[in-house]
Amino acid sequence: MTEQLTAVVTGNAATVLDACCERGRGDATAVECGDRTVSFRRLLDQTCAAARGLTGLGLVPGDRVLLALDDGPEFLAAFLGALRAGLIPVAANPGAPVDDHRYLLADSGAAAVVADPGPAAALVGSGVPVVAVGVAEGALRYDDLVSDPAFLAPADVDPDDPGFVLYSSGSTGRPKGVVHRHRDLSVTAATFGARVLEVTGEDRLFCTSKMFHAYGLCNNLIFPLWFGATAVILPGRRDLPRILDAVEAYRPTLVASVPSVYRALLAVPGARERDLSSVRRATSAGEALPAAVFAEWRAAHGWELLDGIGSTELLATFCSNLPGRTRAGTSGVPVPGFRLRLLAEDGTEIDGAGRGALQVSGGTAFSHYWNDPERTRRTVDGPWVSTGDLYSRDEDGFYTFQGRTDDVFKVHGLWVSPVEIEDVLTAHEGVREAAVVGVPDGSGLTRITAYVVPSGDPDGLVAALRAWLPSRLRRHQFPRSIEVVPDLPHTVTGKVQRFRLRERS
The missing domain is CATH 3.30.300.30 (ANL, C-terminal domain)
Structure with a gap:
């Protein structure tokens, strides 16, 4: 599964940039963000600078760093810089209410914060160093933090060491800290990235979800970097006309979004007349894609939306419709590298067609919930992760979402x-x-x-x-x-x- 990867990473995940440069992608464009472009070599420099700056604050391997940053080169450098230093980045929504940021800071036990001006100003005085990308009274300046781009060797970590924390989206209540390993990034690329998207260095990836969420992290960071491709990042608020403008202007080849956005985009005046012909493959996740929306996009632009399911706990999309093998209204079939099973009410496994609680086994599975061993025990059953979803499976092996197990x-x-x-x-x-x-x-x-x-x-x-x-x-x-x-x-x-x-x- 690794033969397509530009970067094969076996230790510290941040060395993906070293691998890209070693394989001749150093001068290629890693990121396009508005009017800014950043090469892989420049991103490596920024990552080394961020790693050096964070350790200069007194942080040591294993410490958490709360990142409340909008998508852009700064997020990539801070996230990868933390990994490079052996720290654990904790991704947070920069637009969330102040109380949410305070909760994440306290829950994660982060030893430092790197944030946009709003959350940075709110967290000054919290007892940890706060670094602002921009101006926030009382905060350290990000530009000062990353002032030394000299090469910094990566921290020696085991692939199974904790790498980063994502907080669940909160569809069922208070967000939960989900801890992933360094290796989960590479396995995500080698499964969904290689086997479904078939990413190459010529691709340009655009995702409407932000990188503090697993879906955005996969499409805006993991897949572009591990395949030496380009991440097309739209900073700020991603309203519907801006999304259409971005696809027309930046000509991505791979697009990722969610059903509610796909549905709403076609309601934008003139959306069906837009030139979206650069896109060779489009994916949908986050919730079930209605069959009607699938049909509308195929009729309007010829896109065969590949609907699938992933989760913060699994990081990758583990079940998906495949190119040339789609069935509208379903989440598709297991992605190569993952096993799925359905459990009846009595806990026994269902063979063949049927309906039950979905469990998944695969190499991208999280290690544990942060500070919540009881929830971890309820969710993890040996190699199996309980998704909390109720699914049906037909005779052809296609899975269809029936709701959350606590929603039925x-x-x-x-x-x-x-x-x-x-x-x-x-x-x-x-x-x-x-x-x-x-x-x-x-x-x-x-x-x-x-x-x-x-x-x-x-x-x-x-x-x-x-x-x-x-x-x-x-x-x-x-x-x-x-x-x-x-x-x-x-x-x-x-x-x-x-x-x-x-x-x-």
Whole structure:
């Protein structure tokens, strides 16, 4: 699986840049970020400078460094610099509320912070050094931190040593620190990057998710660096017209996004007339891609969206539709290098077609949850990781998302999958987005509540849906209540936060 990789890394993951330079990619463009371009050799210099600067703050191998940075060369240099120094970068959303940053700082026990001006200013006085990329009163200057780009040998680490921490997206509550090893980066590249995307040094990768999230880290850092390709990074807020403008202007060959963004992009005026012909492969993850969205993109631009599933715990996409082997509405088949199994309610493994709780085994699996051994014990079963997802598998081995295991519920003694109802709701022309939850009524029985975001005029939508749904749903799936709302609560990665809807019901 490594024959396609420009960089084969067996120890400290940050040496990926050394390998790229040694294999003749030093002067090639590693990053395009707005009007800035950075070569692999220049990024190696910046990484060495960041590593030296962080150790100059008194940090020692094993210390955590909180990174609350927007995507850009600074994030790459700080992340890889921390790895190079044997430190453990902890990626955080720079746009999150101040309380979230304080929580992550306390939970991770980070010994230093490198952040954009907003979070940097908020964390000054927290008892650890704070470095600002930009100006923040009381913070150290990033430019001073990285003032010495002389080569710095990487710290000697074992591939199985803790490498970095990502916090889960919080679709089910408080984010959890997920600890990954150095080797997980290389295995991610050698599996999904090599076997599904088939990345080469000629590719240009663009992802709408930020690098503090696993999906963004894979597509904006891991795949470009491990294959000597170019990361096309759009800093700042990625609103829909800017995304379309970026694809037209920067001509990426590989695009990664999430279903909610793919759906919304086609609603932008003129989106179907845009020149997006540079893209040879596009992937979707984060939540199930509706079959209707798959069909619309194929009709509009000829894109065969490769829908799949990954997780913070697995880092990589471990199940995906494959080029030339897609089935709309499914998450595809296991990516080479991963094993999947379904467990029945009694914990026994399901053979052949069936529906059950999904577990995954593969070389990218996390080592543990930070400061949460009990959750680790509940999630890790030997080589298997419980995803918390309920999936069905058909006779051809394709997997279809049925909801989170804690989202499904029983009505009249029959199991209800919110996703099945949501797919029917979003097939109606008047519905742009939908979410379904089960809530107890006054008698303690579970009733179904559907929240719908209208695609146009909401007048009469509820009545239209009540007339339209009975022929498309089983009786026990029919929503007792349908509420029209202007939007749904999402995580920063686009997943619907059903627990917030349950709180509202």
